[in-house]
Amino acid sequence: MTVRTIGIIGGGQLARMMHAASIPLGVRIALLAEGPDVSAAQVVADVTVGDYTDAETVYAFAERCDVITFDHEHVPQPILRGLLERGKGVHPGPDALVHAQDKVVMRERLSALGVPCPVFAVVADHDELIAFGDRMGWPVIAKTSRGGYDGKGVWKLHGPEQSAEPFADLKPGVRILAEEFIDFTRELSVLVARRPSGEERVYPVTETVQTDGICTHTFTPAPDLSATQADEIERLALRIAAELDVTGILAVELMQRADGTVVVNELAMRPHNTGHWSIDGAHTSQFENHLRAVADLPLGPTDARQPRAAMVNVLGGARDDLLAASAEVLAAEPRARVQLYGKSVVPGRKVGHVTVVGDDAADVRARAQAAADHLMGRDDSEGQ
Known part of the structure; x- marks a missing residue:
């Protein structure tokens, strides 16, 4: 069709x-x-x-x-x-999408597949959460099974005295997932595009920076990641996409320990913030490949156009007139690619992003940060 x-x-x-x-x-x-x-x-x-x-x-x-x-x-x-x-x-179908809708379903399925995940348990009340924390050692992470995003519905609990917090105002049908705290050194993300026919493409592994639970920066390819590590992570994401029968974009978010090993943190089955760099930095953006996959069209190449790409999210800040600020950025940083979302400016709200690509990692980071800082009304020292 x-x-x-x-x-x-x-x-x-x-x-x-x-x-x-x-x-x-x-x-x-x-x-x-x-x-x-x-x-x-x-x-x-x-x-x-x-x-x-x-x-x-x-x-x-x-x-x-x-x-x-x-x-x-x-x-x-x-x-x-x-x-x-x-x-x-x-696309993606309900049998696949449920793994992005419900963290408990996701954890149980990935663990059954042998995918590295944090140790977890579904806890019915704060007593069971305390028992989990005492068994695993504090701190622990608690998450709502459904509905959380951008840090909402996630708690880092340092001891039993905080164990009641996740159960306050819990909605019907939502469970609490307790997880071991992973002492990670950084967070990574990898995107897969997959058609109903099974054709698949994988994007380079990205390093992501989270601030107060919100993705604020991405650097692609992830610096200081060996070719072997990158290949293992890409193959893991491709396997998950195939096992869950995903159509479209699958984003696999991971936590990397100091020894280089990774565990899967979250899944998303749609274009994802950590892939925004691909609009200007890849031969085919995540958005185009998502639509190609949904329409069952041949997928486009996912390799990078330039050696380095830095993306910085623009969060609502001191400047309300983003169009005027964007004009200033385009004059001052002509290599910066600005995407505005047409949203009213609310403090902390994602209202756009900036991407810079090039040969030098430090240079693209600095240019992207300077452009985003200007859009947010920050000076250079505040944006670092």
Whole structure:
């Protein structure tokens, strides 16, 4: 089947950048958005405003789409399965997507596959959490099984006195996952693009920097990673994508210990913040390859255009007029590629990103940081 219209559920910046990638492919984007002025709704012509948790709203939207994909992982499983029952293509499908929706399901499946993960347990109350912490040693990590992002729904607990925190205001159907604390030296990410036919491509391994639970920087390829380590991580991500039968982009986030070994931290089945560098730094961006995979088109090459790429997220700061700030950045740092998301400026909110590519790692880092600092209204010393 020739896919002519791809429906995207969710109107955030990922859908916005997918729309940009759809233009040269010649496919039409239809959007189910949370509101009329969210990020992607500002640029997509075909917009339905509605609730993605309402089955009839989603089914009516899907009628004019050849296939459905996502800006986020939050569409309920019964609705996803209802789309399949109606003969609609859904990529990634519900059997794959559940591993990105529910951290307990993800941990259990990956552990069964022999994928390195933190030691974990599902805990029903704070007494079981205390028992886990006493057994593993404090601190421990507690996570909600569903709904957490950008540091929300995650707690680092230093002792039994904090054990009640994760259970406060716990929503029905959400469980608490307790994990050993991994004393990692850095975090890494690797993206895989995969078609329904099984064709797959892997992007270079990226080092990511998290600040208060939010990804703020990525450096690609990950510095000081041996060819052997990179190959092992890429093969691990490809194996996970195949075992879970993912269609589209799979992001595998990892923690690396001092001895070089890694454990899987999170999975995402959509374009991902850690792959934004690929818009300007790879031969085919993650957004284009996601759409190619969803439409079952041949995938594009994922190798880097330049030896180094640095991406810095622009978080809401002291400057409200990002367009004016962007003009200043483009004049001062002509090599910087600025992506603005069309969002109002709220402190700490992701409102854009900056990418710089080149030969010298220190140079691209410094240029990307300087550009992002200017957009956020910081001076150089505050941005380091």
